[in-house]
Amino acid sequence: MEKRDCILIVDDEPDIRRLLVDYLVRNGFEALAARDGREMWQLLARHAVDLLVLDLMLPDTDGLTLCRDLRASSSLPVIMLTARGEEADRIVGIEMGADDYLVKPFNPRELLARIKSILRRTRALPPNLKPEPVRCLLFGGWCLDTAERLLTAPDGVATPLSGAEFRLLRILLEHPNRVLTRDQLTELIHGHEAEAYDRAIDVQVSRLRQRLRDDSREPQLIKTVRGEGYVLAASVQASDTCP
Amino acid sequence: MLQAPVRPNWRRLRSTLAARLALIVLVGLLVAQGVSFWLQWQERSVAVNQVRGVNLADRLAPAVRVLEASPSAQRALALAALQGGGVQFEMVTADQVFALVPRGALPGMLSARLGRSVDIRTDGQGRGPGSGQARAGLAHRLDLQLMDGQWVRVSLAPELDAQAPALPTSLLSELLITLGLVMAVVVLAVQQATRPLRQLAQAADTLGSDLDAPPLPEDGPTETRHAAQAFNRMQARIKRLVNERARALAAVSHDLRTPLTRLRLRTELIDDERLREQMSKDLEAMAAMIDGTLAYLRGLQANEQVRSLDINALLESMADDARVLGRSIQIHGQAQQAFQGRLTALRRALQNLIDNAFKYGQGASIRVEDSPAMLKVTVEDSGPGLAAAELSKVTEPYYRVDSARSATGDGVGLGLSIVKDVALLHNGELILTNRPQGGLAATLLLPRAVTPTLS
Numbered sequence: 001m002e003k004r005d006c007i008l009i010v011d012d013e014p015d016i017r018r019l020l021v022d023y024l025v026r027n028g029f030e031a032l033a034a035r036d037g038r039e040m041w042q043l044l045a046r047h048a049v050d051l052l053v054l055d056l057m058l059p060d061t062d063g064l065t066l067c068r069d070l071r072a073s074s075s076l077p078v079i080m081l082t083a084r085g086e087e088a089d090r091i092v093g094i095e096m097g098a099d100d101y102l103v104k105p106f107n108p109r110e111l112l113a114r115i116k117s118i119l120r121r122t123r124a125l126p127p128n129l130k131p132e133p134v135r136c137l138l139f140g141g142w143c144l145d146t147a148e149r150l151l152t153a154p155d156g157v158a159t160p161l162s163g164a165e166f167r168l169l170r171i172l173l174e175h176p177n178r179v180l181t182r183d184q185l186t187e188l189i190h191g192h193e194a195e196a197y198d199r200a201i202d203v204q205v206s207r208l209r210q211r212l213r214d215d216s217r218e219p220q221l222i223k224t225v226r227g228e229g230y231v232l233a234a235s236v237q238a239s240d241t242c243p
Numbered sequence: 244m245l246q247a248p249v250r251p252n253w254r255r256l257r258s259t260l261a262a263r264l265a266l267i268v269l270v271g272l273l274v275a276q277g278v279s280f281w282l283q284w285q286e287r288s289v290a291v292n293q294v295r296g297v298n299l300a301d302r303l304a305p306a307v308r309v310l311e312a313s314p315s316a317q318r319a320l321a322l323a324a325l326q327g328g329g330v331q332f333e334m335v336t337a338d339q340v341f342a343l344v345p346r347g348a349l350p351g352m353l354s355a356r357l358g359r360s361v362d363i364r365t366d367g368q369g370r371g372p373g374s375g376q377a378r379a380g381l382a383h384r385l386d387l388q389l390m391d392g393q394w395v396r397v398s399l400a401p402e403l404d405a406q407a408p409a410l411p412t413s414l415l416s417e418l419l420i421t422l423g424l425v426m427a428v429v430v431l432a433v434q435q436a437t438r439p440l441r442q443l444a445q446a447a448d449t450l451g452s453d454l455d456a457p458p459l460p461e462d463g464p465t466e467t468r469h470a471a472q473a474f475n476r477m478q479a480r481i482k483r484l485v486n487e488r489a490r491a492l493a494a495v496s497h498d499l500r501t502p503l504t505r506l507r508l509r510t511e512l513i514d515d516e517r518l519r520e521q522m523s524k525d526l527e528a529m530a531a532m533i534d535g536t537l538a539y540l541r542g543l544q545a546n547e548q549v550r551s552l553d554i555n556a557l558l559e560s561m562a563d564d565a566r567v568l569g570r571s572i573q574i575h576g577q578a579q580q581a582f583q584g585r586l587t588a589l590r591r592a593l594q595n596l597i598d599n600a601f602k603y604g605q606g607a608s609i610r611v612e613d614s615p616a617m618l619k620v621t622v623e624d625s626g627p628g629l630a631a632a633e634l635s636k637v638t639e640p641y642y643r644v645d646s647a648r649s650a651t652g653d654g655v656g657l658g659l660s661i662v663k664d665v666a667l668l669h670n671g672e673l674i675l676t677n678r679p680q681g682g683l684a685a686t687l688l689l690p691r692a693v694t695p696t697l698s
Binding site for chain 1: 500505506509527551552553559560581590
């Protein structure tokens, strides 16, 4: 019996706390709940928490400040909850170091999927290579804004990405110059084992190359490694904003 | 003269206040000019008549004297000697004499010069010399009775009795120039006077699309100032009302999120899977309504920056995301170059069109037509389309088609009004048409030539 992942929920609504704890426990997690920032810090000190679900509106401090303070000392993954569906809030949340962002009323199953996906991403790598949450990634003149999920070309043209394209590109950028196999990519993106001969990844790579204006016969950015997988051949820098 | 430039415009021109004012002033001016002209003309006629009459009397009096002084035997000679200078004399017998007594000053003047009353008759052609009524080429004739009862007929050559000298052209052109100058001044003045009204109309138009438009300048004449002040007060009131309404609606929508979240979590406790799915569907629909309402209330992010967009990437990424949900979308054609626009607004507009195509039309097909002047994106479905009466209404906020089309019953009727607003934000338009083969075609016309207004 492997150790269960521990999720800490921070929300000032007692019903939501209780319901979420029940739901997560029923789905194989260990769950704790805090009603405000003070309780959160106490619980974090006493328990090995794997992921934080943080409401943006709290009585004592706002979730953004808590998230920023937490990021100063740890790389604990954070999913933000908010009752405000503003695009700007999401971007600020990601800037403050949140890994993901859900708007109330969210579908509990959606939350479950996001929790699993984030834990996978942070687990898949040895601790020294864990990606720090950053807002923007610069590579070969291109820039990926992870908050806006937007790719900007060297000539400044904004190039929107689909969810699948964005996830694939982000994973490639988080492991520059490392060959990732199709199985690894499928696992990281979809969270399930790749079917034998699953070509979905190949289709997505070729679409992503098209977005990056990368010639599929002579790709410069996403190179194919025969019999192994794909590699992003560029140096990647973190930045706060896209140029 | 106020000449209508072209006929169809005449009605419109006549209906503008400026044209009306100009017309009133012009008619007044013409009447005044006419009256003064007529008076001048009268004066002139009188003067000319006077001069003519005097002239004629001066010529006739000596002739009469000569004739009276010459014995009847020598009268023929005397007559011959008097001929010429446009006047002819001949004897007439009493039965040939004209019947009418002329009016005018001539008989009096002649009598005064001869020192006795003279009997004068005329044939009634014309109204006496200098009246300007003589017909061209027709001699004017008078009969005079000499002292001894002999009648003499005097025929005046037409040139002597022609019309009063024609009006000098200089006078006419002066009149016209005066008229033109006055007209120009009037038009300018009227333009000036009605400008505040035009500004007011423009401000009212702007208010329709932009509540935050700057207030009208409160200057100019008293009436204008008062109108501008009243307008500004009205704008402030409307703004307050709209903002209050938006705030109330936003607060309600926002406060609904927490209980909805609880409900969602509670449905997960239900063991009956069918019931759980149904409740979950209802909750989805409610959440979508809240999101739609809030998105609309937030209004279009007019402050969103305009940037170069890869429209092809935008459409394909949306199609890709739709495929994940098991929907298939075909995209035909592509944009030739980047488009200057607002990403979030355009994405929302296209998403609404695509969602509608799936909700009502079982599938979406996107057609992109690009030219240097205009980018056209058409989203087509193969559903039932819309009744002709609905086509113009569906873009109004909160308007919902209550028919088989909205069997799903979700949405608050804001989707298409958001699309229309996004189109307007980019100086474009949204055109809805029923396709001949069935289904609805929604076309976003996005002009390339002009950069979107930065409001």
